Amino acid sequence: MFPTVPEPAPARVLLVNLNKYDQPYPVYPAGVAYIDGALRTAGHVTEIWDARMAGEPLEDCVARFRPDFVGLSLRNIDNVQCHNPKSFIHELVGYCRRVRAATAAPIVLGGSGFSVFPREIFELGGIDYGIHGAGERTIVRLIAALRAGGGEPALDGIAGLVFRGADGAVRAVPCDAESATFSTAPHHDPALLRAYLAQGSLPGVQTQRGCPLHCCYCTYPLIEGARSRFLGAEAVVEEMRRLAALGTKYVFFVDSVFNTSEAHVHAVCEALIRADLGVQWECFLRPRGLTLELLRLMQRAGLSHIEYGSDSLSDPVLRRYGKSFTFEDIHRSSTLAHELGMRYSHFIIFGGPGETRATVEETLVRAKALPGAYYFGTLGMRIYPDTPLWREVAPEARGERAADFLVAPRFYIAPEFTLESLHARLRDYQAENPNWIVGDPPPAFTETMEKLRRRGVHGSMWEYAELLQRMQRA
Ligand code: B12
Numbered sequence: 001m002f003p004t005v006p007e008p009a010p011a012r013v014l015l016v017n018l019n020k021y022d023q024p025y026p027v028y029p030a031g032v033a034y035i036d037g038a039l040r041t042a043g044h045v046t047e048i049w050d051a052r053m054a055g056e057p058l059e060d061c062v063a064r065f066r067p068d069f070v071g072l073s074l075r076n077i078d079n080v081q082c083h084n085p086k087s088f089i090h091e092l093v094g095y096c097r098r099v100r101a102a103t104a105a106p107i108v109l110g111g112s113g114f115s116v117f118p119r120e121i122f123e124l125g126g127i128d129y130g131i132h133g134a135g136e137r138t139i140v141r142l143i144a145a146l147r148a149g150g151g152e153p154a155l156d157g158i159a160g161l162v163f164r165g166a167d168g169a170v171r172a173v174p175c176d177a178e179s180a181t182f183s184t185a186p187h188h189d190p191a192l193l194r195a196y197l198a199q200g201s202l203p204g205v206q207t208q209r210g211c212p213l214h215c216c217y218c219t220y221p222l223i224e225g226a227r228s229r230f231l232g233a234e235a236v237v238e239e240m241r242r243l244a245a246l247g248t249k250y251v252f253f254v255d256s257v258f259n260t261s262e263a264h265v266h267a268v269c270e271a272l273i274r275a276d277l278g279v280q281w282e283c284f285l286r287p288r289g290l291t292l293e294l295l296r297l298m299q300r301a302g303l304s305h306i307e308y309g310s311d312s313l314s315d316p317v318l319r320r321y322g323k324s325f326t327f328e329d330i331h332r333s334s335t336l337a338h339e340l341g342m343r344y345s346h347f348i349i350f351g352g353p354g355e356t357r358a359t360v361e362e363t364l365v366r367a368k369a370l371p372g373a374y375y376f377g378t379l380g381m382r383i384y385p386d387t388p389l390w391r392e393v394a395p396e397a398r399g400e401r402a403a404d405f406l407v408a409p410r411f412y413i414a415p416e417f418t419l420e421s422l423h424a425r426l427r428d429y430q431a432e433n434p435n436w437i438v439g440d441p442p443p444a445f446t447e448t449m450e451k452l453r454r455r456g457v458h459g460s461m462w463e464y465a466e467l468l469q470r471m472q473r474a
């Protein structure tokens with residue numbers, strides 16, 4: 001007979017969602033739901049404290065729940081608005097202090113915001129462990145290793161973990177995003193989900209992770225990996241079914257790009273059509289490789305609003321931004337969506353590398369030629385470490401460090417412009433073109449959205465922004 005090894009008691013893990021930001025609407029913490037699902041599957045006991053929705057102070061929750069571990073989720077570092085910047089880093093530091101004062105439990109920090117600056121945020125000093133990238137396996141392995149008394153060699157084998165070694169140096173174990181699939185399922189706290197739905201949130205559904213493309217500013221491949229991993233179509237339907245059963249009528253497919261693989265789009269849409277759940281959705285699409293048939297299939301499967309990640313309507317700028325399509329592709333994708341009567345928008349980043357006054361004007365003129373389009377414009381390009389833009393700007397050569405770009409958000413603005421000159425041009429243009437939103441949506445739009453949502457209207461509703469701006473002009 002072998003002696004029986006007692007199973008360790010389940011750990012009590014308090015998950016804290018730090019995100020209170022409400023533009024364009026409060027975002028349901030899908031990442032926390034995934035971590036919750038993984039911890040529960042591993043047999044642990046969890047509770048969520050949500051900075052926006054919690055009914056009690058964080059300290060009271062800690063005292064009542066008595067966690068063995070506290071997991072913090074950091075989604076946003078800042079609002080990425082160059083002319084109206086708002087950093088969330090001081091808020092993070094404040095929360096770390098409050099948790100530290102309330103419990104001796106180890107603090108583990110993860111989330112997309114953390115994954116953009118993992119070392120720099122770790123070095124702010126408020127946490128014990130950081131988790132870069134997808135957190136499900138990593139947090140379960142970390143808890144097992146710590147409870148088994150595993151020291152540095154055990155931690156060194158945990159992909160995505162950031163920790164301080166015995167020598168005092170920060171160690172970042174590389175992420176492992178090589179598997180061709182991902183298959184974890186989130187756990188939704190019904191009360192939390194309903195609270196977000198009541199404030200107009202569109203719960204996120206993730207059908208794939210990773211982006212293999214190389215746009216010059218983009219962090220998504222750093223957060224999720226550069227290789228696409230797909231969730232099976234039936235698992236996507238199951239997730240949509242669970243959300244529908246909890247009262248969701250409209251979701252956001254949070255994939256970096258939904259149409260990276262035509263086969264995946266077909267599989268997911270056909271499964272959704274068969275399941276006939278009556279849930280509508282919105283997603284990011286690359287304006288390339290789309291056909292009328294493919295878009296019609298997505299429409300039949302519930303796609304209601306398309307967000308094209310176009311970035312510019314000028315070909316020299318598209319090339320410099322590292323985009324894998326041309327204005328002709330954008331024009332074709334827009335016309336197809338319009339023919340099908342679908343609502344679609346383009347994200348445009350003004351003032352990045354290669355932008356000149358002439359290319360800005362080219363984009364603004366061409367924008368008028370796309371039938372029925374809505375536009376979201378931003379000014380300047382946020383500079384993130386480890387991106388092609390970072391290497392082009394080469395801040396280290398001037399003695400600057402990545403940490404300098406964390407707390408005070410920094411943006412690239414092409415040499416022909418100042419922030420003010422670019423802002424003034426776009427503000428004037430927006431005044432004449434109500435289908436544009438530059439920067440944050442106008443307050444009248446946000447207020448109207450809130451009213452409509454309280455009356456049970458769901459979805460993105462950008463079309464109301466145009467209506468409101470027209471009314472204001474009149
Ligand atoms: C979809 C998306 C949106 C959609 C959201 C739609 C919706 N209804 O959910 C829209 C377009 C509305 C949006 C808006 C904004 N977004 Co956005 N968005 C994304 C995107 C592409 C995916 C986010 C997502 O849901 N992923 C799926 C979930 C499951 O993954 P996850 O949250 O990352 O969680 C995993 C890990 O991070 C980790 N994890 C998460 N929490 C925890 C906790 C612990 C303890 C652990 C261990 C691990 C862990 O494990 C999870 C599971 O694997 C990301 C980029 C990206 N690829 O990540 C940007 C991103 C999150 N957005 C970003 C920003 C800035 C914004 C805006 C501020 C932009 C703006 N100016 O309006 C707003 C803020 C909205 C808000 N109120 O918070 C930034 C945040 C970083 C930063 N620069 O600050 C990102 C990273 C993009 C970027 N620029 O780099 N966004």
Ligand code: SF4
Nearest residue numbers: 211213215218220256
């Ligand atoms: S901008 Fe979109 S397509 Fe380009 S690398 Fe980022 S996620 Fe991929």
